[in-house]
Amino acid sequence: MPDKVEKVKSAEELSRDQREISVSEFFEKNRHLLGYDNKVKALLTVVREAVDNSLDACETARIVPDIKVSVKPAKDIKDRYVISIEDNGPGIVKENVGRVFGKLLFGSKFHKLLQSRGQQGIGISGAVLYAQLTSGKPSKITSSTGDGKTHHMDLMIDTFKNEPEILKEEVKEGKVWHGIRVEMEVEGKYVEHQQSIPEYLRQTAMSNPYAEIIYDGPDEKIKFERSAKNLPQVPKSIKPHPHGVEIGILRRMLKTTDARTLAGFLTTDFSRVGQSSAKEIIRVAKFDENVSPKNIDGPQVEKLFQAIQQVQLIKPPLDCLSPLREKLIEEGLKEQLRPEYVVAITRPPDVYRGNPFEIEVALAYGGELPHESIATLYRFANRVPLMYQAGDCALAKAVSEIEWRRYGLDQASSAALPTGPIAIFVHIASVWVPFTSESKEAIASYPEIIKEVKLALQEAGRKLSIYVNKKKKAGEAAMRISLFEKYIPEVSDALARLSGADKHKIASKLENMLKKGKIVIEDTEESKEDVKQKEDE
Amino acid sequence: MPDKVEKVKSAEELSRDQREISVSEFFEKNRHLLGYDNKVKALLTVVREAVDNSLDACETARIVPDIKVSVKPAKDIKDRYVISIEDNGPGIVKENVGRVFGKLLFGSKFHKLLQSRGQQGIGISGAVLYAQLTSGKPSKITSSTGDGKTHHMDLMIDTFKNEPEILKEEVKEGKVWHGIRVEMEVEGKYVEHQQSIPEYLRQTAMSNPYAEIIYDGPDEKIKFERSAKNLPQVPKSIKPHPHGVEIGILRRMLKTTDARTLAGFLTTDFSRVGQSSAKEIIRVAKFDENVSPKNIDGPQVEKLFQAIQQVQLIKPPLDCLSPLREKLIEEGLKEQLRPEYVVAITRPPDVYRGNPFEIEVALAYGGELPHESIATLYRFANRVPLMYQAGDCALAKAVSEIEWRRYGLDQASSAALPTGPIAIFVHIASVWVPFTSESKEAIASYPEIIKEVKLALQEAGRKLSIYVNKKKKAGEAAMRISLFEKYIPEVSDALARLSGADKHKIASKLENMLKKGKIVIEDTEESKEDVKQKEDE
């Protein structure tokens, strides 16, 4: 019991203040959760969200992407930029434009297990929200689906309702094209450094070598060329795997399923559950096969859940993933980094918490890569470059756990990146990438992911070390011959003085032996002499 | 134009997949955003959310808090715990229980500028969501507002709708009490280390010294005693300050205000805008005083916004904040750490982005603090301990920028914490604490915040160094006398041998000089001898 009670405010008084909060309001106040922590990063985030959407749309529609990005300072206002992104994707039907751009948590991918860049329907509408918050201005959307009609809209978000507010709308007819163009005015600061917009686009070109990206920045124009002609295969969406479903989700699935029997529920709502697996689960859980899923509740859910864990099931289908594959990665890295040698490794898919994922890595070596500096690490998730928070990222962590020295590379200390003309590329493709935050910059440290990255890097490391060693050895053999040629006159002279024999005779005989290859040139330590103490002079 | 177009999926086809996503679904999939990254942290997060709510409720109702926390392993299931938290707060009226615990983004504090622990109405419902997701079980809520009725509810969240789903409900009459008890079953892992539950409670007791907390853990019972009798003053909620409002918010406020004229809007909807300030703003923006706010739109919003920036306004009212104050901090630290000396500094309030905030720090020294190790840093925001992500936190950053050596403390390197029996306490109180993520573990690096923390630490450092130096000096003076007492026999002996004079006579004369204080004991270097090369023997 408290020592002293002051005037107690009643629960009734308190309850009067309580209200619902819209998700737009929430993110408006917590914009750092979406990657708008500061003015520099905010510019990049806006570009990223739009480019990711464009690439996703093109790939889904099987269109080889052409993307134009423009970043220009707004007239007369400091720290204000006009950003536009245009693609040649399928466009968006007029009815959906408002909600895609003007409603948070609206999208096509959230309820599917499918590999894509965007996941939650929060990226591009978050950018619109940021634009209106910092410039007070609507975003301008232009869309056409190829039917000869081009729709223009000026759009904002009504944050109280989390609904689009369309300020202006018009249709032009005549021009046949398809795609989306979005233009926003936002507060931001433009810098050119490691985490700049051009660097992000360069890395995007690296991991999307089938895309052409034209960048028109405040001070420069850059064209990132297409280095591959074909899109990667289409990823497929899958049903959840029973072993990746948590008890709470299982309970909800039971409640909302269309299946009439438990067996039917198990076989139709999950992947990898056939008739026999379903029977086995029901047997272990001691249920009736024909019980209606809707009648399973309370402690019975727990029983079913435990039964599922006990039954062996094959892994989820892995063809849902669409990795870049080794060839595409090599093409992308060659085009963007111009190294002398690239090795790429695409690992077989694996599973974390029921979610299939696949790791790809590449090591680029030599050529135009800087020779004296520490290796550069490029991280990607579903082909999107990760620019920030390397320190918290599972991909970076796995890279730091590799003993690079083992592969003939220099390394300042055991947890450091290798030193020399090396670039490291790591890509995770997954139906559900476990980011550590909604700003999508770091991958959570699941042991399965770290393990796969390490295995891939080790394999790539071995291949790179074979290349590096071969190069080294070819040089060495030639050096040996020339070395002995230089030693021979010296040895002949000393030996002549020691033996009294003729110097020139000794020399010509030794040269003969060398030239005619009569002697196998060895390279073996004299003997394992133990370390001697220097005792006497 | 793309090189090759495969089968184009039409925009119409694509649009069919698009759907709305509920905020509960969103956080169910992104629970790491709420602090449920892993099993260890998840347990702590559940306890934190409930304890924060209890403390907030008690303080708002002016009740000195008594809180009981229990964490017990669930029967027979590995990594499953039953957690309950009970308080003596005002309770929640029956009608609101469901939405407080069963709806995300529902709360009383989001739309107010008010210093409180919870802010977004997402904490405790997030815990309920995590519980049902990982155990499949409802949370059990008991509430009474002191009217003799005790309500029990078993409750889950319908994630599709983001609405509470009440599974069981009963009322018992008779017992008169007030408060809330919540019990949840969750997946988790219990550990005892730096970031453990008992450590969190200990730090909570440190920053809430007027609370009594009883902890009943899996292996131990701990009572954290109340060390202060009075609650801190009640924080007041304030209206937004014009300089902290972004253009997008300004636009919305114009649209939704009840004021009929622009002048009325400015003076009633903001703090610190009087008649003359309002007139000045309107003059600069070149508007008519009597224009209706609802008619200001488009480029006019920008004009008004720029005008507001140009007019000087006094800072927002700062009495909205309720810091702990130096006395309370010192009491809390003395009780929990048992040091020999504590100095606490409460800074005057300051403002970041229009939000008032106030920094308090304390340094505890000596006593039972460990002597040989590196100082411990305790971070708090609105009296809540911050346990994770010190690396990203502005408070930790500010601490690392202090030259501790300047205050007579040891420091391994310039950016390190000081070494020795020292604990550092840093507290930020604000109407809106800028966390870097919703898991509320690190403060964003606003320069104003870092500056205030540094100023406070420097002031505390100066006070501590005075204490430490005084202690050192007192010891030194006594040591000197005793040192000479020991030297005298030796010098007398050598001098007797050198001069032939009597040893005992010399000794007694020197002792006399020392005892009678006839000699001022100096401590000056002999002379600035340059570094000599050791040249000859």
Add this chain to the structure above:
Amino acid sequence: MAGEAVKKLDNLGKKLVKDIDEEKNPSMTIPLRALSNVVFDRQDKTLRIGDKTFVRSFFNVAHARKFLQTVEVGAISKDLLNNNKHASLRDVFYMAKRTIPNTKINVVDEQQESDNAVEDLEMITGSWREQLHINANKLGAVAGNVTVEDAGDTIDWSKLGSGGWSIPSNIEELKFKKVDAKYVIYMEKAAVWERLNEDKVWKKLNCIIISSQGKATRGIRRMLQILSTQYKLPIYVLTDFDPWGIYIYSVLKFGSINLAHISDRLSVPDARFLGITADDIEKYDLKKHFINFKDVDFSRLEQIGSYDWFKNNKDWQRQFKMMKDWKAKAEIQALSARGISFISDKYLPDKIKNEDWLD
């Protein structure tokens, strides 16, 4: 003797030329100078080199330079012998040092390399360094009732004032004419020698006093060996009480790993360790002059304690154990704390009278 060394060097040269004539990889077989190939001869109480050898060939990337170094130093030595000159190891280094044309490779970069080649040649030819006319360092002084003939002069060691005779690096040519002494005291410190010389200890106790500074040079070791074996004088060693002092004694008595191949010529198996011993420390109350052990002292002590010849010697193990327990060492000069001539007047006479030494 010089003729014999020349012949052995000749043989080496001829063997290598023969290899070349037969189009074989020219190579030499060298006994291995390493801890693993050193044996302690319990009979003679001396370290000897074992049977292990290794082969050094010219056409081997890892050998070529060392091969050249060995042949080059062999040629230099042959030249010295033919001209009847002596050179120091440093001289030999410079005589061998040059850059191989069109490379950045030097025949030798560091003296260690030519020194190693000298040791290799000692092994290959079975001649020791002095026989190859390559001298070690010169250091140390001697006094006593002794007359020697050296380089044509007759030198009386009792008539050299406070300086004494400076011991040459090479005493192969030295002849003893008169040796009137009961024993020899060898000490590691020149300052102690001066103390004993000032106190005319060699006269009072009728002995020879010899010092170096630190480890005994080869000249001194050879001299001690001759005095021990030919004149049957007991040799007493006086060093600091520390692993390094004991090591000086050990090398003197048993030989060293590096020079195990010429232990015959250098070691003094009958040498005795006079002090400072652990018992001296206690008896003369020297603990207050202890110098604390450092890590390197511990590891050196460990090493010495495990030597074959100390391993099963209870008296020595007792010394090592006390040193280890004390974690400290003490210098000879610590005796000065008892009085400047305490060492001459009390310590040495008592120790020798009471036969208070370690063997």
Add this chain to the structure above:
Amino acid sequence: MAGEAVKKLDNLGKKLVKDIDEEKNPSMTIPLRALSNVVFDRQDKTLRIGDKTFVRSFFNVAHARKFLQTVEVGAISKDLLNNNKHASLRDVFYMAKRTIPNTKINVVDEQQESDNAVEDLEMITGSWREQLHINANKLGAVAGNVTVEDAGDTIDWSKLGSGGWSIPSNIEELKFKKVDAKYVIYMEKAAVWERLNEDKVWKKLNCIIISSQGKATRGIRRMLQILSTQYKLPIYVLTDFDPWGIYIYSVLKFGSINLAHISDRLSVPDARFLGITADDIEKYDLKKHFINFKDVDFSRLEQIGSYDWFKNNKDWQRQFKMMKDWKAKAEIQALSARGISFISDKYLPDKIKNEDWLD
């Protein structure tokens, strides 16, 4: 002389006792031994100590221990003088070393401390170390047509075989009986001395050859001074071509900062630098035996070049510049590359005949 030193120590003791009797803080005034208080006397071409002094008092936390050390070492010295014994610096260290009861404080912890006290006493009493009966190190050998008397013996330096006379640390008592030599060659290396002795250079050129190992000991410096001033012999210095070799010459000729207070007794203003010079390097093609400079060599060279006595000396600055440009140094033994006796047969005779030295 001993009597005079005793008296001076007595005076110091009496002064301190008087302070105490007058209830003043007992204190002594000591000339400052530091670069800032050393002046180069252009007249005498010698380093001398300046006028700056400092005061050391007992009742001063920062002085007390040093005060005790000075008085203690003074008492030790007085004791040595009264008993007519000599002690080394190491001996003095041990004689002073003890722990002050009920503390963990030693009177001296390191020899550096008692060494400093000895130097302080030299300054305070105006007596040099040898007069206080505290000896420096013993090192070095000498040969030549010279006869000396020392400690009652008569020693002929021309009759000491390949060893030579070992030079004592203290030659205050030594008397020259016969000096038949035209000049003295002092060299920094014992191995070079053995070379010259084997080649009987001292006989052929009628000179005295003296070596130490590295820097000249005080005994050697004093001996060179007597040969220079009393017997008017030119003194030639032979060192490596590097900053350290030149520094050896500099100390010999001009004195050193540390011992500036007894430059009178030690320095040899007429000494000449014979080699190795930069010109020798070019003339005898020694560049291939260069050893590359390290950072420490550059800074040492810089330092030496700025010494008052070198600063305005064009010849020396030329040497320094060439050394700096070459970024390399060379050893005396590099001459061996031209033949083992090149130094005896060609280099030395030519240099001296051509008066090819630096002053």
